[in-house]
Amino acid sequence: MLDIKWIRENPKALTEALTKRSWSSDDAQSTVDDLIAKDEARRAHVAKLQEAQERRNAASKEIGKAMGAKDTALAERLKVEVAEIKGFIQSGEATERELDKALNHALAVLPNVPLDEVPVGKDEHDNVEVRRFGEELIARRQPRMGNKPKEHFEIGEKLGQMDFERAAKLSGSRFTVLSGQIARLERALGQFMLDLHTTEHGYTEVQPPLLVRDDIMYGTGQLPKFEEDLFFVPHGESRLGLIPTAEVSLTNLVREEITAHEKLPLRFTALTPCFRSEAGSAGRDTRGMLRQHQFYKVELVSITDQESSLEEHERMTECAEAVLKKLELPFRTVTLCTGDMGFGARKTYDIEVWLPGQNAYREISSCSVCGDFQARRMDARYKDRDGKGNRFVHTLNGSGTAVGRALIAVIENYQNEDGSVTIPEVLRPYMGGLEKIESK
Structure with a gap:
């Protein structure tokens, strides 16, 4: 939320x-004018x-x-005045709450301001x-893939360890059943x-809740603007939302708290399932595992002071890149433009992994610095170095990385012409020493 x-x-x-974020100049101007008007009305009231x-x-x-001076007539007139004022204040406080609500709602749907760079x-x-x-x-591996590298779902289905039809029977489209070595x-x-x-990177592992309250989703910016992208389940007389990313749970660990400056930066990581309705993605990536309603992701979250956040952004991006380097997966890192950047971000790096089956780079990680945008929504602060004042923390989040897309990238980049998949060396200890996935 903006100040x-x-x-x-x-x-x-x-x-x-707002214009840089692809709003029309008329919409941007009318939105700002409306905000100023709402603020002026609230302040005047x-x-x-x-x-x-x-x-x-x-x-x-x-x-x-007046009572002390035995001027009962004046005292009675003053009592009537006080009663009228009390009535005005009571109704006025209700009006103030409505004005606050209207202003806060208008602020809640405004995106963050991009950095000048x-x-x-x-x-x-x-x-x-x-x-x-x-x-x-890419050049070195091309010969063992054959003339036309296959996409991950072709390889997985031929190995008999990636089943989309059974997943559709269980849950519908955009789900996958994996089995065996895959x-x-x-x-x-x-x-x-x-x-x-x-x-190696200094993050603290967390196992956070997968179901959270609406105010937690609001804190990181999923609500109210992106409600259609979320899944909810009834919970008593209210509801709980399934997290679309562990960023929601991890970032809100500091909500409504004042963190001592010497504890910053806080760095959290979690491996969780993520749940997204993929609203608005009809017809996109309908085959395979690229765009799923349920997937695993390793999330990175940093909580910093205001002076350190940009440096932390570079560090976080390097941590995500290190995953792909150790897996020996080709990638490129891009700075997102203002029109492609997420709602809460001030600057974002996307890491795009090479998928030979598509002959294209596709996003596998997105690392964003949000400034104090989320902190204002969460009321998350830290003590100044001198311990006298409180300031809003700066928050950062990134994928370190999307596990399902990393699986896709490994299958496609390590595929062999005979349909087998070589296991990257760094993963073999986790695979019981297995060097290759082959059809049985």
Whole structure:
């Protein structure tokens, strides 16, 4: 959530930021004007309430003086005035709550302001490549794949260990049943990533809840704007949401708390299932495992002070890249343009892994710095170095990485022309020493 005080003082900057995010100039301007109007109405009403409360207090003192002076007529008039003021304050407080609600709702659906260094653009075609890794691996592996590398679902189905038809019988489309060594390979990937991030990168492993309250989803920005992307289950008289990413649970660990400065940065990681309705993705990636309603992901979350967040963003991205380097999977890292960036992000790096079956790079990790955008929604703060003041923390999140997509990348990059899949060396200890997955 953006700071209304900043918006009040920088309306032009917000209008420009929304325009960079592909809003029309008219929509951006009308949105900012509406926000300013809502804020002015709320502040004017609060000022009236404060004046009324001051007059009530003063009149109450005057009643005492009038009673002491035996001026009963004045005392009675003052009592009538106090009663009227009390009625106004009671109804006014209800109005204040409605004005607060309207302003907060308008703020809650506003996206974050991109950093100045983020490239301006409309969609993924305007993203800017930062670096590549492993182009020599692509050339070296090509001969053993044959003339036309297969996609992961062709390989998995031929091995008899990836079943989409049975998954559809159980749950419908966008689900997969994995079995045998491919199921073990997915488990191995998740365990490898967790071990890497906890032993080499300094993250603390967490096993968080998979079901969370609405205010937790609100804290990281999934609600109210992206409700249709979520799954919910009834819970008593309310509901709980299935997490679309462990970012939701991990980031909210510091909600409504004040963290001591010396404890920062906090770094958390978790391997969890993730659940997404994939609203709006009809017709996209309908075959295979690229876009699923349920998938595993290793999440990285950092909580920092305001001065360290950009440096932490670079570090987090390098931690995610390290996963692919150790797996020897070719990838490229791109800076997302303003029009392709997520709702809560100020800057995002996407890591795209090479998939020879598609002859394309596809996203496997997204690492974002959010500034204090989520912290304001969560009321998460930290003590200044001098211990005197409190400031909002800065939050960061990234995939370290998406396990299902890593499985796809391993199957496609390590495929052999005979239909077998070689196990990357770094995963063999997790696979009981197995070197190759073959059809039985």
